[in-house]
Every structure is written in structure tokens, then in C-alpha cells.
Amino acid sequence: MELQVKDIIQWFELTNEKIQANKDYLTSLDQPIGDGDHGINMARGFKEVVNKISTQDYENVADVLKDVAMTLMSKVGGASGPIFGTAFLKLSIAVKGSDSLNFETFTKGLEEAVNGVKQRGKATEGEKTMIDVWSPVVDYLKSEKDFQGDQIRKTAKQAMENTKEIMATKGRASYFKEKSIGHIDPGAASSFYIFEALAEVIKGGN
Amino acid sequence: MKKIINDPNHVVQDMIKGMVMANPKTVKQLEDTLIIARSEAPIANKVGLVSGGGSGHEPAHAGYVGKGMLDAAVAGEVFTSPTPDQVLEAIKALDSGKGVFLVIKNYTGDVLNFEMAQELAEAEGIKVEKVVVNDDVAVEDSSFTTGRRGIAGTVFVHKIAGAKAESGASLEEVKAVADRVVKNVRSMGMALTPCTVPAAGRPSFQLDENEMEIGIGIHGEPGIERKSIATADEIATELTNKVLEDIEFSIGDDVAVMVNGLGSTPEMELYILNSKVHEILNEKGINVYKTFVGEYMTSLEMAGCSVTLLKLDEELKVLLDAESLAPAFLN
Ligand SMILES: Nc1ncnc2c1ncn2[C@@H]1O[C@H](COP(=O)(O)OP(=O)(O)O)[C@@H](O)[C@H]1O
Ligand SMILES: [Mg+2]
Numbered sequence: 001m002e003l004q005v006k007d008i009i010q011w012f013e014l015t016n017e018k019i020q021a022n023k024d025y026l027t028s029l030d031q032p033i034g035d036g037d038h039g040i041n042m043a044r045g046f047k048e049v050v051n052k053i054s055t056q057d058y059e060n061v062a063d064v065l066k067d068v069a070m071t072l073m074s075k076v077g078g079a080s081g082p083i084f085g086t087a088f089l090k091l092s093i094a095v096k097g098s099d100s101l102n103f104e105t106f107t108k109g110l111e112e113a114v115n116g117v118k119q120r121g122k123a124t125e126g127e128k129t130m131i132d133v134w135s136p137v138v139d140y141l142k143s144e145k146d147f148q149g150d151q152i153r154k155t156a157k158q159a160m161e162n163t164k165e166i167m168a169t170k171g172r173a174s175y176f177k178e179k180s181i182g183h184i185d186p187g188a189a190s191s192f193y194i195f196e197a198l199a200e201v202i203k204g205g206n
Numbered sequence: 207m208k209k210i211i212n213d214p215n216h217v218v219q220d221m222i223k224g225m226v227m228a229n230p231k232t233v234k235q236l237e238d239t240l241i242i243a244r245s246e247a248p249i250a251n252k253v254g255l256v257s258g259g260g261s262g263h264e265p266a267h268a269g270y271v272g273k274g275m276l277d278a279a280v281a282g283e284v285f286t287s288p289t290p291d292q293v294l295e296a297i298k299a300l301d302s303g304k305g306v307f308l309v310i311k312n313y314t315g316d317v318l319n320f321e322m323a324q325e326l327a328e329a330e331g332i333k334v335e336k337v338v339v340n341d342d343v344a345v346e347d348s349s350f351t352t353g354r355r356g357i358a359g360t361v362f363v364h365k366i367a368g369a370k371a372e373s374g375a376s377l378e379e380v381k382a383v384a385d386r387v388v389k390n391v392r393s394m395g396m397a398l399t400p401c402t403v404p405a406a407g408r409p410s411f412q413l414d415e416n417e418m419e420i421g422i423g424i425h426g427e428p429g430i431e432r433k434s435i436a437t438a439d440e441i442a443t444e445l446t447n448k449v450l451e452d453i454e455f456s457i458g459d460d461v462a463v464m465v466n467g468l469g470s471t472p473e474m475e476l477y478i479l480n481s482k483v484h485e486i487l488n489e490k491g492i493n494v495y496k497t498f499v500g501e502y503m504t505s506l507e508m509a510g511c512s513v514t515l516l517k518l519d520e521e522l523k524v525l526l527d528a529e530s531l532a533p534a535f536l537n
Contacts, residue, residue: 027406035285035425036403036410044283073322077260077286082318120318171314172427174352175345 001147003101007201008064009053014197016046019190029186033173037078038186045076045084060099065092079171080187083121083130090116107141114138121170128168128180130187133159137195149199156195163188207407214404218261218281225268229533233271236278240288241296242268243278253371253380254278254300257309257364258293259316260285262403262506263424266361269534275368276309276532284403284506285425287315293323297332305333305377309363309384311356312340313425335377337384339363341393341514343452344421344430357424358466358503358514359391362526365535369528383525390517392452394445397422397429397468397510420444424468424505438475442482445513450490453517457491462498462526464514469504471511476500483513495523502534 003011019026019042026039049071058064065088073085094109095101101109114134118124125135136159137152144151161184168180171187211217218240225242226235234245241258248254257267258280267279278296282288297306306327310320317338324334340347341359367384375383397419400409403426410426413419418441421430436444455461465480467473476499487494495518503512518526530537 031410032428035423035427036406037284037286040283040403040405041286074289074291077282077289077319078315079287079313079318081287081289081315082322121314169351171352172425175355175423175427175430177346 001103001202003061003106003201005058005061005064005100008061008101009058011198011201012046012049012053012068014200015194016050018193018197019043019046022189022193026186026189029184029189033168033176033180033183034186035172038080038190041076041078041080042190045072045081048075060097061101062092062096062098065095079121080190083117083187086116086120087113087134103144103146107138110134110141111138123170126166127170128163128166128173128185128188129170130185130191132163132166132185133188133191133195147202149202152202153196153199156192160184160188160192207402207404209402209404211404214407217404218283221261221264222268222281232531232533233268236295236299239292239295240281241278241292241299242271242281243296243299244271244273247277248300248302249277250302251304251374252302253304253375253377254297254302254306255309255364255368255371255380256280256293256296256300256306257360258282258288258296259311259313260287260425263503265501265534266503267364270361270364270368270532272530272532274372274528274530274532274537275364275535284405287313287319290319290322290326293320294326297323297327297334298330301332305335307367307371307377307380307384308334308336309360309367310336310338311360312338312353313355314352333377335381337363337367337381337388339388341388341391342423343392343394343448344423355423357393357395358464358512359393359516361464361502361535362391362462362514362516363387365530365537366522366525368530369525372528383521386519387516387522390453390522391514392449393512393514394448395422395424395468395510395512396420396441396445397508398435399470399509401426401469401506401508403506422468422505422508422510424503426505426508438478439482442479442513443486446483446486446515449513449515453515455490455492455517458493460493460495460518460523461487462496462516462518463487463494464498464502464516466503466512466514467501468508468510468512469501470507470509473500476511479511479513496526
């Protein structure tokens with residue numbers, strides 16, 4: 001399967017539905033180890049993303065992803081605006097020139113996205129951030145040959161749950177040191193919704 | 207949630223409108239932005255000073271916009287850093303060719319968004335320098351982590367860097383003096399009650415009637431240690447000693463003291479704290495050059511306080527004493 005412009009648009013429409021539906025949950029994850037705004041931030045950003053991409057005509061997937069990135073960057077704020085914005089901007093740059101996305105290009109692009117996030121936020125795996133979901137998803141994709149929605153979802157879900165056991169060393173949660181253990185990272189949870197939405201697009205297309 | 211608001215998702219826009227109306231001669235809102243700037247900006251031959259951050263810390267930061275302090279403040283949503291495009295707009299609006307200086311509080315979000323704006327401005331040929339304020343001794347300082355937070359000590363950076371810029375100093379000179387303030391300023395806070403982000407609708411944590419939280423930040427995040435409520439003298443001692451442990455003071459050193467209320471602490475209580483802070487400094491032979499008691503960097507309606515000490519040299523004293531027409535720091 002290849003992801004077409006319409007699939008990418010659907011990916012973000014589904015992501016938005018999940019983020020809106022779980023806005024309070026995401027905010028509640030950000031209360032014990034943060035400042036209780038993550039759900040509000042992401043909901044504001046993805047609502048604008050959908051407003052933006054549903055009113056435009058796109059010729060290629062990179063342009064959709066670029067609009068997603070720029071909208072997140074200018075509407076979310078906080079740590080997650082630049083972080084998620086950078087992720088989709090790097091993905092967009094990496095897949096430039098392709099009308100649609102095959103498995104290989106997508107996987108490479110997602111790897112670039114993770115590298116970009118690491119560079120921007122100076123964090124790496126094991127610091128209790130959204131990287132701890134994105135990076136395992138990339139590792140899983142690199143071990144595969146084609147899109148498999150169920151496996152992507154499963155990998156992202158497991159990775160999100162694993163963030164519970166990590167002590168935060170980056171982001172606001174790092175102020176709580178050992179006390180950050182036992183809580184799911186809010187950015188990891190929204191990343192799970194992003195990949196769950198992707199999995200649904202893939203399942204629909206298979 | 208009980209608040210005097212119209213729409214929880216519109217509090218920042220509504221506040222800014224009211225702020226400009228309160229100071230129509232001195233400030234303006236840049237069109238289609240959440241930026242408050244000095245009405246005469248850009249000012250020829252002067253380094254522009256921009257700060258900002260999430261809202262909910264009023265009078266920070268827009269209250270510090272005025273002659274002798276900031277040239278612009280960029281407001282984000284409540285407790286959420288503003289976005290790079292907004293910070294970029296502020297930089298562009300202030301640049302008079304002499305460059306723009308950014309005062310950033312050390313939070314991942316603020317640092318990332320301001321840094322991206324700096325990169326974008328530099329790409330447009332504007333000279334930009336910055337300082338990252340990290341005065342909160344409650345958080346361990348480490349190069350492997352996010353590091354300490356920026357809290358009330360930031361106001362001293364605004365004041366002193368602002369006075370330096372007003373004197374016609376270069377971008378490098380403004381940065382040098384701002385770096386010196388950051389090196390010499392430390393704070394520590396505590397809270398009696400949590401606060402409620404309007405769009406969240408419920409408090410960010412719970413504290414029992416007889417509990418207090420030590421090492422609190424200014425974003426409704428829980429503190430570092432929870433314990434039973436103590437007297438003002440005990441609280442002042444704990445906060446002041448924590449600050450003193452972290453920075454070297456010698457007998458005869460001059461300091462500026464800031465006893466800051468977090469939003470709903472009566473001034474009465476702040477003054478009670480202040481007298482003990484002075485007593486401790488006196489005992490140690492540290493000379494209080496100037497004291498500031500009041501609400502400078504709040505956390506919505508949180509009850510609590512922070513104590514900030516700034517070690518002063520001769521130049522910092524002069525700059526601290528210089529004129530300021532910022533509504534929240536008339537001097
Ligand atoms: N340096 C970083 N690198 C990658 N992700 C980060 C970093 N710092 C924070 N995050 C992510 O951002 C999330 C917090 O986002 P949000 O609450 O919206 O911003 P803020 O922390 O500014 O309030 C965290 O849960 C984490 O996943
Ligand atoms: Mg947050």
C-alpha cells in the first residue's frame with residue numbers, strides 16, 4: 001500500500017478526533033508531572049490543523065505534512081508545539097518529491113523526524129518524552145517490509161505504557177525526578193493517538 | 207471553577223485588550239498578535255528587549271513593558287509558551303538596527319519557541335542575543351537535564367538589562383549585564399493552595415488544609431516537598447537558607463531582596479515573611495540594599511510566595527536604581 005494525499009489528510013482528521021476526545025485525559029496526565037496543559041495545547045493545535053488541511057487542494061503528501069507542521073508550530077506553543085511541529089516538518093522534507101508515500105520512504109521520513117526532534121529538544125530515548133514512542137515505532141518499521149496497522153498500534157501502545165517506568169530527565173516532568181516514575185508521559189500518550197490514527201488509515205486501505 | 211472571565215478559551219486576548227486600555231499612552235498591542243509593545247517602538251539607537259512566556263504570571267510580563275525595562279512582551283496561552291511566529295513578530299517590530307535581546311525563562315517550551323524565533327530573525331538579518339534565566343534553587347541544576355526553572359528573579363533581569371539598554375548600550379553589553387544578573391540571582395518558592403488553569407477548569411493538584419508545598423514552580427505544577435504548614439518565620443528561614451546555600455555571600459555583600467506573592471497571598475503575610483528574611487540576612491552580615499515586596503511573578507490565584515536574592519555589584523546597583531516607567535515597576 002502507498003499513502004496518498006487523501007490518506008494523509010485522513011490521518012490527521014482521525015488524530016484530531018482522538019485528541020479532542022481525550023483532551024481531558026491528556027491534560028490529567030500533565031497535571032501530576034507537568035503543568036496540566038498538554039491536552040489543551042494539542043487539542044487547540046490539531047483542530048487548527050484540520051481546519052487548515054481540509055480547505056486546501058494538495059498535489060503531494062509533503063505539502064500536507066508541511067502545513068500540519070507549520071500549523072502546530074504556530075498554534076500549539078509550549079514544548080509540544082516546536083517538538084511535534086519539528087517532527088512533521090522533518091517528515092515533510094524527507095518525503096519531498098513523492099506524490100504518495102511507500103513504506104520505505106515513510107519509514108525513512110519518520111526516522112528523520114525522530115532525529116530532528118532529538119536535535120531540537122536535546123533529548124534522546126529513555127528520558128520520558130514523546131521520543132520514547134516515536135523511536136520504538138521507527139525501530140519496528142525498520143524491521144518490516146510493509147505497513148501493518150495492528151502492529152504499529154501495538155508497538156506505539158506498548159511504548160506509551162513503558163514511559164510509566166521511566167524517570168524524566170527532560171521537559172517539565174524532570175523537575176519531579178523519581179516522583180515522575182509511575183505516570184505515563186503526556187506527549188507519549190498523544191503520540192500513541194497519532195500512530196493509532198495512522199494504523200486505522202492503513203487498515204482501511206488494506 | 208469560579209473566575210471572573212467570559213470565556214475560558216479567550217482569557218489571554220481579553221486580558222491584553224484591557225491592559226492596553228489601562229495604559230493607552232505607554233503601550234500598544236501589535237495588530238493580530240498577543241504582543242504588547244512600548245508605543246514608541248522601535249526606538250532608534252536602542253537595543254530592543256523582548257520577554258514573554260505563558261500568561262497567568264501577571265504583572266509578568268506585559269506589566270514590565272515601559273521606558274527603562276522591556277520594549278515588548280509576548281503572551282502565550284495560560285502557562286504555555288508563545289509560538290515562534292509571535293516572538294518573531296516582536297523581534298521584527300523592535301529592531302532598530304542595534305539588535306534585539308531576548309529574556310527567556312528556562313522551560314523547555316520557552317527555550318524552544320524563542321530559539322526558533324531567534325533563528326528565523328537571524329535568517330532575516332536581525333542581530334539577536336538571549337539570556338536564559340534559571341534562578342529556582344528548588345530544582346537541581348544539571349547539564350544532563352532541563353535544569354532549573356526561571357521564576358521571580360527574571361524581573362531583576364528585565365529591570366537591569368532594561369536600564370542598560372536604555373542607556374544606549376550595545377547588544378553585547380546588554381547581554382553581559384543580563385548574564386551577570388542570572389549568575390547572581392536565586393529564588394525559592396512555596397505554596398498553600400493550587401491554582402486552576404481556566405481552560406482546564408480544575409486545580410492542578412490538591413493540598414490539604416494543614417499542608418504546604420515547598421519548592422513550587424509558577425505553573426501550577428506540584429512542588430518538590432509536601433509538609434505540614436509552618437509559621438512565617440519557619441517558612442522564611444527555609445526559603446532563605448535554601449537560597450543562601452546556593453550562592454556564595456561574604457560579610458558586607460549587598461543584595462536586593464524580592465518577597466513575591468504568587469497571586470492570592472495578602473501583602474500582610476508577605477511583609478511578615480520579609481521581616482524574617484531581613485533578620486536572617488542581618489545575622490549573616492549581608493547588607494540589604496533594596497527590598498521589593500508585592501506581586502511580581504504570580505501563578506494565577508495560587509496562595510504562596512517566593513524569596514529572591516540578587517547579589518549586587520556597583521553597576522548592578524546603578525541599573526537597579528535607574529528610572530523605570532513600566533506600570534508594574536515604577537521607579
Ligand atoms: N526536550 C524534549 N524533547 C522531546 N519531547 C519533549 C521534550 N520536552 C518535553 N517534551 C514532550 O512534551 C510534552 C509536554 O508538552 P506540553 O505539556 O504541551 O508542553 P509544556 O511542557 O511546555 O507544558 C512532554 O510530555 C514530552 O513528551
Ligand atoms: Mg504541559
